[in-house]
Amino acid sequence: MAYVAVTGGREAIEQSLKLLKIFRESGEDIAISCIMENMGLLIDKIMSEAGFYSREYAALALKQCEGSVEEAVFLLRAYRSTLPRNYYSNVVDTSGMRLIRRISAAFKDIPGGQILGPTYDYSHRLLDFSLMDEEKKRETVGADAEESGGNESGEDIYCGRVTDLLREEGVMAEAEEDNTEPFDVTSNLLTFPAPRSARLQTFARSDAGFLGGVAYSSMRGYGAVHPTVSELRCGYLEICVPYVLDEEDEICIGEILVTEVEALVPSHTETDEEFEKMTLSGGYGLIFGRNENKAIAMSIADASLETKGDSPSQDEEFVLTHGDCLEMSGFISHLKLPHYVTFQSSLDRVRAKGGEE
Amino acid sequence: MNKREMSAILAGASAEEVEAAAAGIRDNCEIEILKKPQKTLVMVKVRESVKRSLFYLGEVLATECMVTVNGAKGASVMAGDNFEKCINAAIIDGFMNTEKMPECGILEEKRESLRGEIKRLGEKQKNDREKLNRQIRKSQVNFNVMGE
Numbered sequence: 001m002a003y004v005a006v007t008g009g010r011e012a013i014e015q016s017l018k019l020l021k022i023f024r025e026s027g028e029d030i031a032i033s034c035i036m037e038n039m040g041l042l043i044d045k046i047m048s049e050a051g052f053y054s055r056e057y058a059a060l061a062l063k064q065c066e067g068s069v070e071e072a073v074f075l076l077r078a079y080r081s082t083l084p085r086n087y088y089s090n091v092v093d094t095s096g097m098r099l100i101r102r103i104s105a106a107f108k109d110i111p112g113g114q115i116l117g118p119t120y121d122y123s124h125r126l127l128d129f130s131l132m133d134e135e136k137k138r139e140t141v142g143a144d145a146e147e148s149g150g151n152e153s154g155e156d157i158y159c160g161r162v163t164d165l166l167r168e169e170g171v172m173a174e175a176e177e178d179n180t181e182p183f184d185v186t187s188n189l190l191t192f193p194a195p196r197s198a199r200l201q202t203f204a205r206s207d208a209g210f211l212g213g214v215a216y217s218s219m220r221g222y223g224a225v226h227p228t229v230s231e232l233r234c235g236y237l238e239i240c241v242p243y244v245l246d247e248e249d250e251i252c253i254g255e256i257l258v259t260e261v262e263a264l265v266p267s268h269t270e271t272d273e274e275f276e277k278m279t280l281s282g283g284y285g286l287i288f289g290r291n292e293n294k295a296i297a298m299s300i301a302d303a304s305l306e307t308k309g310d311s312p313s314q315d316e317e318f319v320l321t322h323g324d325c326l327e328m329s330g331f332i333s334h335l336k337l338p339h340y341v342t343f344q345s346s347l348d349r350v351r352a353k354g355g356e357e
Numbered sequence: 358m359n360k361r362e363m364s365a366i367l368a369g370a371s372a373e374e375v376e377a378a379a380a381g382i383r384d385n386c387e388i389e390i391l392k393k394p395q396k397t398l399v400m401v402k403v404r405e406s407v408k409r410s411l412f413y414l415g416e417v418l419a420t421e422c423m424v425t426v427n428g429a430k431g432a433s434v435m436a437g438d439n440f441e442k443c444i445n446a447a448i449i450d451g452f453m454n455t456e457k458m459p460e461c462g463i464l465e466e467k468r469e470s471l472r473g474e475i476k477r478l479g480e481k482q483k484n485d486r487e488k489l490n491r492q493i494r495k496s497q498v499n500f501n502v503m504g505e
Contacts, residue, residue: 047415048415050415051415051416052398052415052416052417052418053401053415053416053417053418053436054417054418054437054438056437056438057418057438080398080416083396083397083398083418084395084397084398085397085398085399085400085416086397086398086399086421087397087398087399087400087419087421087434088399088400088402089399089400089401089402089417090402091402091403091404091411092401092402092403092404092414093404094403094404094405094406095406099493100489100493101493103498108499108500108501108502109499113497113498113499114497114498114499114500115493115494115496115497115498116496116497116498117493117496150491150495152490152491152494152495153490153491153494154486154487154488154490154491155487155490156483156486156490157490157493157494161406163406163407175407175408175409176409177404177409178408178409178410178411179411180410180411181411182402182410182411182412182413184400184413185413186413186416196408196410196412197410197411197412197413198412200405200412201412201413201414201415204412204414204415205415238365239399239401239417239436240361241399241434243360243432244421244423244432244434245430245431245432245454249359249360249361250360250361251360251361251364251432251433251434252361252362252364252365252368253364253368253399253417253419253434253435253436254365254368254369254417254419254435254436254437255368255369255436256401256417256436258414260406262406262407281407282407283407284405284406284407284408286403286405286414287414288414288415302407
């Protein structure tokens, strides 16, 4: 069915846009730096779903759209499309991550130790009314920081991977380095079956809620993956690009904060012979910023697509084409726009059918 | 100190610190801007650790520019959108590149002095991280399995 355009409403639309500004106005303006410092996890979510790393611009987008995640993602994606992409980074090896957090649910003792870092996992979910008085809270946190001298080393924290140990032991499938150039879902139309690179890039940009739902469904039985988190790490990665005056050399453009997850599942076996050769395989998650549930969900979704079955989480086309925040909200949102002609057509058919009866 | 190390320190420094490091060059050398600072995207290519394949994680906002310092080219690409910081980093790069161009008339001791200044910036960044690193290490945990 074709769409038919509508005209008119210019003054009303202009007034509507003016009203947006009126509704956004407040007696106490919030600075971009304030949003960046106080809403770090929200900034991370927006950067991840936009596929665009800029804390400052994510904060600006949030300010502009009253804190709406999907509008902020829309703004960043739109802006990003106006910029040239003059560089591709050199391959980033995440084992070089400067860590702020690193845990394993598979082993209690891992080389380098488990470091809880900043996490809400063990916090009491009780409203902290002392935050109402922000100045007082700041003083308290500052004092705690001063007390932190101790004997701990202040060196940057780097650790080897848990899965490297499992590979050495032979219980995890060995993987050859695959240097196939990645598929880019931002420049090419996705076709199925999709290459692994397209799958991972799509997941990294996916709506966190959608990806969480896919992973949750798989764990609850609509699928076959209930993995063990071999390692979850959060930290900073240096991004390097070829030096434009000497391609043999490289320069560092700065660091980005990421969360990475490796999840383990036993390989699928059907026969006794396969059972004898059973090893661990894994799912992989890596996203911009700190969002652990999304990274874990990504690893489950990745592992789930390696299994066969009729569940939604095992359907590649379903999972890869319904999780993009912008496409999802755009398609749902379009239902608010005038559909007078298409609806009139439906109405006519219903009325005609009623008349026949 | 190689290009990577130097650019990492400059990227981690404040715009004011990079400006201060480039101030002497600006005062004493002839600087020409070959490519004005402009925003660009840098697509991040990652090797995932499960199947060891490559994929694109996403794009980082960055600024790029190119200058000459007494005829020697210098370039910079830096995360973020600070044009002045990017120009100053390119000026520092161009100054260092005079090493291979004696005709530029820059003495090695001047470059060595700037290297020292940037190294000090790197040490300051390391010291700034130490306090937080100690706090993070304090959260190292030893879980015990009950009954063992």
